[in-house]
Amino acid sequence: MPTSSGAPLQPCMLLSCDRLGRKPMLSWCCLQTALAGTGTTFAPTLLIYCSLRFVTAFGIAGIFLSALVLMVEWTTTSRSAVTLTVLACSFSAGQAALGGVAFALRDWQTLQLAVSVPFFAIFLISWWLPESARWLIIKGKPDQALQELRKVARINGHKEAKNLTIEVLMSSMEEEVASAKKPQSGLDLFRVPVLRRRSCPVLVVSFSLLISLYGLIFDLQSLGRDIFLLQVLFGAVDILGRATTVLLLSFFGRRTILAGFQVMAGLSILANTLVPPDLQTLRVVLAVLGKGCFGISLTCLTIYRAELFPTTVRMTADGLMQMVGRLGGMMGPLILMSRQALPLLPPLVYGIISIASSLVVLFFLPETRGLPLPDTIQDLESQKSTAAQGNRQEAITVESTWF
Numbered sequence: 001m002p003t004s005s006g007a008p009l010q011p012c013m014l015l016s017c018d019r020l021g022r023k024p025m026l027s028w029c030c031l032q033t034a035l036a037g038t039g040t041t042f043a044p045t046l047l048i049y050c051s052l053r054f055v056t057a058f059g060i061a062g063i064f065l066s067a068l069v070l071m072v073e074w075t076t077t078s079r080s081a082v083t084l085t086v087l088a089c090s091f092s093a094g095q096a097a098l099g100g101v102a103f104a105l106r107d108w109q110t111l112q113l114a115v116s117v118p119f120f121a122i123f124l125i126s127w128w129l130p131e132s133a134r135w136l137i138i139k140g141k142p143d144q145a146l147q148e149l150r151k152v153a154r155i156n157g158h159k160e161a162k163n164l165t166i167e168v169l170m171s172s173m174e175e176e177v178a179s180a181k182k183p184q185s186g187l188d189l190f191r192v193p194v195l196r197r198r199s200c201p202v203l204v205v206s207f208s209l210l211i212s213l214y215g216l217i218f219d220l221q222s223l224g225r226d227i228f229l230l231q232v233l234f235g236a237v238d239i240l241g242r243a244t245t246v247l248l249l250s251f252f253g254r255r256t257i258l259a260g261f262q263v264m265a266g267l268s269i270l271a272n273t274l275v276p277p278d279l280q281t282l283r284v285v286l287a288v289l290g291k292g293c294f295g296i297s298l299t300c301l302t303i304y305r306a307e308l309f310p311t312t313v314r315m316t317a318d319g320l321m322q323m324v325g326r327l328g329g330m331m332g333p334l335i336l337m338s339r340q341a342l343p344l345l346p347p348l349v350y351g352i353i354s355i356a357s358s359l360v361v362l363f364f365l366p367e368t369r370g371l372p373l374p375d376t377i378q379d380l381e382s383q384k385s386t387a388a389q390g391n392r393q394e395a396i397t398v399e400s401t402w403f
Contacts, residue, residue: 021139022070022315023131029062030123037116041109056116065322069315072306072373073132074152080373081249081303088242088299096235103228134311134375142166189309189317194380198308199317201364206321207328208357209262209301212350213294214332216269216287219346230284234291241292245299253369254304258297259358265293266354273347307368311375 036055043049068087075083098115105111130152136145146166153164189199217234248257268290275283309317336346374380 021131022066022073022135023126023129025062026066026070026129027123027126029059029066030119030126032056033059033063034116034119034123037112037119041112041116061322061326065315065319068302068306069318070129070132072314073134073311074130080306082246084303084306085242085246085299088245088295088302089239092235092238092242092295094235095238096232099228099231099235102231138311138375188313188377189320192377194377195309195313195317198365198380199320201360202305202308202317202321203324204360205258205301205357205365206305206325208353208360209294209297210325210328211332211335212265212269212354213291213298214329215336215346215350216290216294218333218336219287233284233288237288237292238295241295242299245296245303248296249300249303249369253367254300254307255361255365255367258300258304259361261293261296261300262354262358262361265290265297266351266358268293268351269347269354270351273344273351304365304368307371307373308365309374310377310379311373312377 033056036052036059040049040052040056043052068084071083071087072080101114102111105114130148131144133145133148133152136142136148143166146164149164153159189195245257252260268286272283272286272290275286277283305318305321306314332350335349338345372379
């Protein structure tokens with residue numbers, strides 16, 4: 001239920017984020033998670049318990065979505081990989097910490113309170129965050145955008161931001177504002193050719209990646225008796241894997257890393273089918289290796305996804321991809337249930353799907369390494385010429401400095 005609850009209500013979050021803003025959505029979801037999570041502890045019946053868990057997961061999905069987009073739109077292209085990797089590592093740190101907290105607090109009600117009450121403090125902190133200046137400008141609120149930009153510049157120690165005016169701000173975003181005035185909807189992701197060529201492959205990759213990931217996560221009990229230790233190991237290797245993503249992205253393109261580690265994760269799952277059940281240590285090592293590869297793939301996909309779509313539809317696109325990914329997360333445990341009749345079917349499906357989706361990345365998605373974050377659909381259409389020009393400039397530079 002926590003995996004699936006975000007999927008059917010994702011369109012509501014998308015509309016709220018696009019109309020109300022990234023920051024209000026983030027604050028509301030934090031409060032919703034805090035209230036529903038705390039209420040779950042005192043649920044008198046199973047129906048109320050399940051309903052509150054549904055609402056809690058809906059709030060957590062909104063936190064993921066709004067926090068991700070807010071960080072992307074406040075980060076320069078050169079540092080977006082580092083920023084999103086830090087965000088991904090925080091998720092993994094939480095996963096590792098959950099294993100330790102669950103080991104210390106064996107009572108589920110105490111554990112539920114321990115993980116829910118902190119969201120009240122996070123709700124208060126979220127009001128200090130600045131709203132996305134990109135979103136404010138596109139929505140016709142340049143005065144507020146200027147205030148947010150000066151606020152952030154003051155925090156970062158840039159005194160020259162005092163000279164920034166609305167005229168300068170609007171002139172630099174003139175094309176984006178003009179494009180935003182055109183009526184746009186989520187259907188543009190499939191109606192506009194340049195968006196359709198990106199949306200369909202990313203949907204397939206998101207669905208496939210989370211099928212295999214959740215299948216691996218929900219199969220923890222078959223890897224050993226101490227599920228608390230396995231949870232900590234999964235979180236620790238996830239942090240290590242995600243932290244290396246920044247280093248990998250500085251040397252390789254998005255497509256290469258995403259496809260390569262999907263293949264490695266799929267091979268780890270397939271290799272585990274050949275290991276006898278008696279060799280539990282080797283099975284755990286392969287599972288942890290696969291989880292680490294999935295962590296790198298997910299971090300790369302998060303960065304890649306933000307760079308593939310323009311600001312005008314980024315929230316809608318990211319929400320749609322997360323919704324489809326959650327549907328894949330629902331399918332993962334369902335496929336695992338077939339293990340009772342066909343023991344080898346789930347790992348074969350997880351491994352083959354992961355490898356097959358890597359081919360989709362290589363053959364159908366463009367490379368975005370070094371390209372500026374697009375704000376409009378026109379920016380996407382001009383990225384090919386920009387990339388070609390960048391390659392020619394790089395060749396000229398290499399040739400002129402060759403010894």
